[in-house]
Amino acid sequence: MASKLRTDLQIADPDSFYEDLIALHKDLTDEQSALVNAKLILLLANHIGDRQILDEALAAAKKAA
Amino acid sequence: MTAFKYPNLPFARCPELEGASPTHPVAIVGAGPVGLAAAIDCSLHGIPVVLLDHKDTVSDGSRAICWAKRTLEICDRLGVGQRLVDKGVTWNRGNVYLGDRQIYQFDLLPEPDHKRPAFINLQQFYFEHYLAQHVQSLPGIDLRWQHKVIHAQQGPESVTLTVDTQDGQYTLETEWLIAADGVRSTIRDALGQDFQGRVFQDRFLIVDIAIQRDDPAIRRFWFDPPFNAGQSALMHKQADNVWRTDFQIGWDADPELEGKPETIIPRIKKMLGDVEFEIVWSSVYTFTCRRMEKFRHGRVFFVGDAAHVVSPFGARGGNGGVQDTDNLIWKLALVRTGQAPRSLLESYNSERRHGADENILNSTRSTDFITPKTPVSRAFRDAVLDLARDHEFARRFVNAGRLSTPAAYENSPLNTPDTDNFAGTMNPGTPCTDAPITIDGRKTWLLDQIGTDFTLLYFGEDISPATRATFDALSVLQPSVRPLVLAPDGIAAARYDARPATAYLIRPDQHVTARWRHLRLEAVSAALDHCLTRT
Ligand SMILES: Cc1cc2nc3c(=O)[nH]c(=O)nc-3n(C[C@H](O)[C@H](O)[C@H](O)COP(=O)(O)OP(=O)(O)OC[C@H]3O[C@@H](n4cnc5c(N)ncnc54)[C@H](O)[C@@H]3O)c2cc1C
Numbered sequence: 001m002a003s004k005l006r007t008d009l010q011i012a013d014p015d016s017f018y019e020d021l022i023a024l025h026k027d028l029t030d031e032q033s034a035l036v037n038a039k040l041i042l043l044l045a046n047h048i049g050d051r052q053i054l055d056e057a058l059a060a061a062k063k064a065a
Numbered sequence: 066m067t068a069f070k071y072p073n074l075p076f077a078r079c080p081e082l083e084g085a086s087p088t089h090p091v092a093i094v095g096a097g098p099v100g101l102a103a104a105i106d107c108s109l110h111g112i113p114v115v116l117l118d119h120k121d122t123v124s125d126g127s128r129a130i131c132w133a134k135r136t137l138e139i140c141d142r143l144g145v146g147q148r149l150v151d152k153g154v155t156w157n158r159g160n161v162y163l164g165d166r167q168i169y170q171f172d173l174l175p176e177p178d179h180k181r182p183a184f185i186n187l188q189q190f191y192f193e194h195y196l197a198q199h200v201q202s203l204p205g206i207d208l209r210w211q212h213k214v215i216h217a218q219q220g221p222e223s224v225t226l227t228v229d230t231q232d233g234q235y236t237l238e239t240e241w242l243i244a245a246d247g248v249r250s251t252i253r254d255a256l257g258q259d260f261q262g263r264v265f266q267d268r269f270l271i272v273d274i275a276i277q278r279d280d281p282a283i284r285r286f287w288f289d290p291p292f293n294a295g296q297s298a299l300m301h302k303q304a305d306n307v308w309r310t311d312f313q314i315g316w317d318a319d320p321e322l323e324g325k326p327e328t329i330i331p332r333i334k335k336m337l338g339d340v341e342f343e344i345v346w347s348s349v350y351t352f353t354c355r356r357m358e359k360f361r362h363g364r365v366f367f368v369g370d371a372a373h374v375v376s377p378f379g380a381r382g383g384n385g386g387v388q389d390t391d392n393l394i395w396k397l398a399l400v401r402t403g404q405a406p407r408s409l410l411e412s413y414n415s416e417r418r419h420g421a422d423e424n425i426l427n428s429t430r431s432t433d434f435i436t437p438k439t440p441v442s443r444a445f446r447d448a449v450l451d452l453a454r455d456h457e458f459a460r461r462f463v464n465a466g467r468l469s470t471p472a473a474y475e476n477s478p479l480n481t482p483d484t485d486n487f488a489g490t491m492n493p494g495t496p497c498t499d500a501p502i503t504i505d506g507r508k509t510w511l512l513d514q515i516g517t518d519f520t521l522l523y524f525g526e527d528i529s530p531a532t533r534a535t536f537d538a539l540s541v542l543q544p545s546v547r548p549l550v551l552a553p554d555g556i557a558a559a560r561y562d563a564r565p566a567t568a569y570l571i572r573p574d575q576h577v578t579a580r581w582r583h584l585r586l587e588a589v590s591a592a593l594d595h596c597l598t599r600t
Binding site for chain 1: 440
């Protein structure tokens, strides 16, 4: 099956998104950060919806770990 | 309010204690819900059976309460369904709360026109008591209370049990043995079989209370309620105005302290306010999900909790066990009479392992959600709950128990794969869905008209002489296939995606095994051979 997960750049201004992502966690404890990250993942995953894309993303994330 | 009176199950002597040594066709060890169902089914199939249990009354306390639609349908076939439903509390709906706010509601039987509801709640001792009374009314069941099996040994032609009683020990020979002796199975140990799986590091306090309340019989489950902060809780109605309450108390809780009335009473009052109630029974539990590697070992079959245990969040323990014997007994009956080869028995193992795996998977997922094991698992769980307040999608992730549904054996080798096109859900391997039907002008239910033997559902109005001849030929097959003619345009036809001349071959356990758009004797006969592993 052809890969569906897009890994070329999709976000218009990556530096600014990255900055906002880090800023999201400002003043949070590790526990709070973990919760925020989990919520973010769930929101994005549901938006994507496509199970093949999600499975590929799960695998790609694990590979880098 | 009439409280349950525990029956006294009397000891009786048996031929073995008088020096006789018959070889029994089938012995069942354990007269819990599953062993009792097995014995009744054996009687319906004409197999003489010995049923042994060491206890002197039915299951004490209240263990199982939720009996699923499929269990009720099986019990209808066994002849006790109505009594269970009359006494039990019918329910179809569940509410899930976060804090004190309802975030999710489910209806387990959203469509009408089924004989049985999604669930009834009935204390396990009633279930056992009614089945045990039914056993006494049936022929061919030698029921032996207060007979404790202490050893089992398998030989090439039979299994030998060593049984201990107040009048001394004896040995019992049986051609086939059904081990329904529960989670601490003596038979499993005697055969040296292990029981693998997971233990969950959490504790739950279960308190059954007698209290007068007008709330509807809805399953209510709370995450983080004000009365049990940071933990979960459950409340559900049972018979006799008894309510089950179930509190997550955490791994570090002191089970002895939590089980004391001084601790329980304030707990309940925190939940329900300053009300009058009586503690009927309470205990502190930890939960496991485990199963045997194989459910059949030669002449020994493991059923129910002896073969597999699950955490109770999906009410899958007893309900799964009753499906085990529903699957097994007809196969054993046909092998005993030589109508099917022994290879048929292996399908008990494959089909019910599939059922057990489904139950273990679902109850493990629920338990992992309710009791997250790692910080990251807890973070995702809390994230789901947090999002569920505002976002519809997250409510569907909330897992407070996915309740028991019957296993479909869609990959079973006994099925004849479809060659014609069908829409809908009644694929080969699936348990038959109920529907109201009319036979000779009389209204009845489909599931009341099928089972225990093979049935051919035929959808049609005017039965041609050729079809009639095929019916006659089916009824003299070995084993015989009984035709049941259904209207080609009713609710049943819609549920089975039937057109005029559509035919379904139904197993004795009411599972579909083959289906066609046109009836041909050779096709039915071949599917029957295939289902019985005669080819
Ligand atoms: C708190 C709780 C809640 C539950 N809720 C539900 C629910 O809502 N729905 C549901 O379906 N399930 C539920 N279950 C699970 C359910 O109780 C079990 O799955 C069910 O009892 C299994 O039935 P069984 O016949 O296989 O075994 P058991 O009920 O354990 O019966 C085994 C029998 O074997 C006998 N026996 C054992 N050893 C010997 C021996 N050596 N010789 C002779 N006799 C012997 C015992 O006396 C007993 O009668 C719940 C369980 C718990 C603990």
